[in-house]
Amino acid sequence: MSNPQNNLDFDYRYGFAMPQNYTFKAKKGLNRRIVAEISALKNEPAWMTEFRLKSYDIFTRKTIPVWGADLSKIDFNDIYYYIKPTDKQVNSWADLPAEIKETYDRIGVPEAEKKFLAGVSAQYESEVVYESINRELDKQGVIFCDMDTAVRKFPDIVREYFGKLIPPPDNAFAALNSAVWSGGSFVYVPKGVTVTLPLQAYFRINDEKFGQFERTLIIAEEGSHIHYVEGCTAPIYTTDSLHAAVVEIIVKKGARVRYTTVQNWSKNVYNLVTKRARAEENAIMEWVDCNLGSQVTMKYPSVYLMGRGARGEVLSIAFAGRGQHQDAGAKMLHFAPNTSSRIVSKSIAKDGGRTSYRGLVQVMPGAKNSSVYVSCDALILDEASRSDTYPYMKIKENEVAVQHEATVEKLGEEKLFYLLSRGLKKSEAEGLLVNGFIAPVTKEIPMEYSIELNRLINLEMSGSVG
Amino acid sequence: MLSLNNLTVKVGNKEILKKISFEFAKGKIYAIMGPNGSGKSTLAYTLMGHPAYEVASGSLRLKNEDILSLPPEKRAEKGIFLSFQTPLSLSGVRINQLLQLALAGKKDPLTLRRTVQKYAKALKIKEELLTRSLNDGASGGEKKKMEVLQAAVLDKEIIIFDEVDTGVDIDALKTIAQFLDKTKGQKTYIIITHYQRILKYLKPDKVLVLADGKLRKVGDGKLAKLIEKKGYEDVINS
Numbered sequence: 001m002s003n004p005q006n007n008l009d010f011d012y013r014y015g016f017a018m019p020q021n022y023t024f025k026a027k028k029g030l031n032r033r034i035v036a037e038i039s040a041l042k043n044e045p046a047w048m049t050e051f052r053l054k055s056y057d058i059f060t061r062k063t064i065p066v067w068g069a070d071l072s073k074i075d076f077n078d079i080y081y082y083i084k085p086t087d088k089q090v091n092s093w094a095d096l097p098a099e100i101k102e103t104y105d106r107i108g109v110p111e112a113e114k115k116f117l118a119g120v121s122a123q124y125e126s127e128v129v130y131e132s133i134n135r136e137l138d139k140q141g142v143i144f145c146d147m148d149t150a151v152r153k154f155p156d157i158v159r160e161y162f163g164k165l166i167p168p169p170d171n172a173f174a175a176l177n178s179a180v181w182s183g184g185s186f187v188y189v190p191k192g193v194t195v196t197l198p199l200q201a202y203f204r205i206n207d208e209k210f211g212q213f214e215r216t217l218i219i220a221e222e223g224s225h226i227h228y229v230e231g232c233t234a235p236i237y238t239t240d241s242l243h244a245a246v247v248e249i250i251v252k253k254g255a256r257v258r259y260t261t262v263q264n265w266s267k268n269v270y271n272l273v274t275k276r277a278r279a280e281e282n283a284i285m286e287w288v289d290c291n292l293g294s295q296v297t298m299k300y301p302s303v304y305l306m307g308r309g310a311r312g313e314v315l316s317i318a319f320a321g322r323g324q325h326q327d328a329g330a331k332m333l334h335f336a337p338n339t340s341s342r343i344v345s346k347s348i349a350k351d352g353g354r355t356s357y358r359g360l361v362q363v364m365p366g367a368k369n370s371s372v373y374v375s376c377d378a379l380i381l382d383e384a385s386r387s388d389t390y391p392y393m394k395i396k397e398n399e400v401a402v403q404h405e406a407t408v409e410k411l412g413e414e415k416l417f418y419l420l421s422r423g424l425k426k427s428e429a430e431g432l433l434v435n436g437f438i439a440p441v442t443k444e445i446p447m448e449y450s451i452e453l454n455r456l457i458n459l460e461m462s463g464s465v466g
Numbered sequence: 467m468l469s470l471n472n473l474t475v476k477v478g479n480k481e482i483l484k485k486i487s488f489e490f491a492k493g494k495i496y497a498i499m500g501p502n503g504s505g506k507s508t509l510a511y512t513l514m515g516h517p518a519y520e521v522a523s524g525s526l527r528l529k530n531e532d533i534l535s536l537p538p539e540k541r542a543e544k545g546i547f548l549s550f551q552t553p554l555s556l557s558g559v560r561i562n563q564l565l566q567l568a569l570a571g572k573k574d575p576l577t578l579r580r581t582v583q584k585y586a587k588a589l590k591i592k593e594e595l596l597t598r599s600l601n602d603g604a605s606g607g608e609k610k611k612m613e614v615l616q617a618a619v620l621d622k623e624i625i626i627f628d629e630v631d632t633g634v635d636i637d638a639l640k641t642i643a644q645f646l647d648k649t650k651g652q653k654t655y656i657i658i659t660h661y662q663r664i665l666k667y668l669k670p671d672k673v674l675v676l677a678d679g680k681l682r683k684v685g686d687g688k689l690a691k692l693i694e695k696k697g698y699e700d701v702i703n704s
Contacts, residue, residue, distance in 0.1 A: 412554075413517070413518075414554060415554055415556060417516055417517070417538060418550065418553075418554050418556075419556075419564065420537065420538040420539045420542070421514050421515075421538045421539075421541075421542060421547075421548050422542060422547075422564060422565075422568040422616065422620065423539050423542035423543055423568040423569075423570070423620065424539060424564075424567050424568055425539055426539070428567050432556075432559055432563060432564065432567060433556065433559070435558065435559075436556055436557050436558025436559040436599070437557065437558060438558070439557070439558030439599075440558070
């Protein structure tokens with residue numbers, strides 16, 4: 001193992017933001033030349049350069065959506081679109097530059113946990129610098145690498161699927177991501193292969209005014225099975241940041257994919273993510289989506305149920321505190337017979353925070369014997385907070401079972417009194433009730449994440465998180 | 467131990483309890499009886515510190531300390547427990563989670579689990595009730611047993627039972643009463659009830675009769691029997 005020569009003897013400070021040693025720092029703002037430069041720096045094939053430039057042109061013609069959260073304060077000229085933290089990729093944890101390790105330690109990626117992970121792909125700034133692929137994955141023929149590497153090493157497969165499920169014209173932020181994307185994961189699971197442990201990736205933004213545009217593509221071949229987990233935590237900054245990711249997932253016949261997100265961006269981030277999956281015959285796609293952080297989130301994971309018997313599920317949690325707006329939901333599109341979808345959404349608004357459930361369920365003509373289940377519950381903790389529900393249903397087939405439930409409740413004074421009478425402090429009682437409210441979703445996510453989530457909720461309730 | 471002096475309580479503008487004075491002594495069993503709407507539950511809530519019940523005048527002292535200004539969680543800390551007439555269902559909250567927080571780390575999770583299991587067995591509570599959401603889908607009797615279980619684990623000095631016998635079948639009632647009987651003498655029990663039947667198993671040292679928000683009569687165990695025979699009106703006016 002070679003001893004890395006770079007940047008190891010810097011003066012460590014106990015601040016949360018680490019000193020940065022970039023080898024390249026782009027200028028703020030965006031134009032065709034910067035897009036071409038990003039592609040050139042990455043040594044990309046011509047087709048990708050073209051794809052980026054075309055996407056940039058589309059982005060310039062797109063309008064920013066006004067039907068959801070307020071996005072008017074995003075200044076697209078005040079954002080860095082690409083930063084490359086180190087020159088080379090590293091293969092083992094030991095080779096990681098110390099400051100990057102420190103950053104991950106602060107997030108709390110435990111040393112011991114690594115043993116249990118099937119692979120770790122840690123994104124620092126906009127490029128994946130650490131990546132460890134378990135031998136077992138290699139043996140099974142599973143590919144798990146960062147998207148940049150995939151473009152170089154597996155061009156045929158990437159070209160076949162990249163930007164097909166979410167083409168650049170889909171929406172302004174998909175177009176923007178397509179133009180300037182960097183990092184993210186590429187996962188390919190061969191036919192019949194089951195990956196038993198969840199694949200995990202840790203993301204964070206670590207530069208002021210730096211936007212992050214990762215791109216993830218997952219292909220699950222026939223009868224394969226995989227669980228992908230992404231979690232992100234970021235330090236608190238004073239100026240706005242933009243996170244606009246794109247995630248595309250292809251779930252082939254009889255395959256099953258679960259994609260779990262625990263999102264805790266700092267409270268100044270605009271988190272505008274497009275997530276879409278295509279489920280073929282008897283395939284199962286499950287999105288588990290937990291949104292705690294960010295200033296504004298707009299995210300509606302969707303499943304296109306294309307094959308007979310396909311099943312889609314979205315389980316989501318949204319928490320909005322002071323100054324936050326979580327506009328989240330799900331989309332289910334039934335194109336084939338015997339398809340089923342289930343949406344369970346739990347949202348919590350506190351200290352003037354705002355949550356919106358925005359969902360679309362569409363059943364196409366001919367999607368007979370399909371079933372739809374939508375349940376959205378909102379919890380409002382005080383008078384200053386707000387919650388809205390926009391559940392759209394377009395059912396164009398008669399032989400369909402549709403079930404829809406929606407509740408809005410306040411944290412009951414009687415329940416609080418009950419717990420206080422047992423000796424719990426008010427913040428403990430609130431934390432317990434809120435965690436109980438989201439339990440149907442948290443019990444579906446890996447334990448270390450649900451513990452972290454419960455802890456974050458308790459911190460929010462005790463008011464010690466700003 | 468717990469002394470009420472001219473306690474007057476209002477809900478909104480309405481006076482519910484009027485000038486109640488009484489001293490509950492340590493280690494004794496008290497029964498509070500009275501017709502519907504006489505203020506029995508109000509008294510229970512007031513002792514525990516429910517924010518909707520406003521003490522207009524009078525005093526409430528626990529071991530000579532004024533506790534009127536204390537919030538419910540502080541009163542719990544000082545040694546008061548209230549077993550609810552209608553225990554609430556708490557979705558997604560398991561009894562162990564609640565008790566762990568209530569004990570504030572005084573028992574480690576493993577010891578707590580063993581303690582809970584021990585008392586659950588004594589109270590004939592089904593194992594599955596301990597692992598699901600508290601009181602979710604539980605019968606009336608099961609809910610009341612879960613209240614008694616919490617009272618036992620938290621081990622407070624003064625335990626107020628608000629109709630622990632209502633909606634409970636005879637077997638469950640016997641189990642609860644016999645369970646409580648084991649710790650009598652060490653605890654102060656304040657049993658709010660409509661019926662004599664629980665008092666057959668748990669002999670009260672004193673019976674208090676409330677009517678129209680006033681403490682109308684105080685007697686021994688025989689008073690409960692008399693009420694059963696003659697009704698409240700006759701007993702109060704005699």
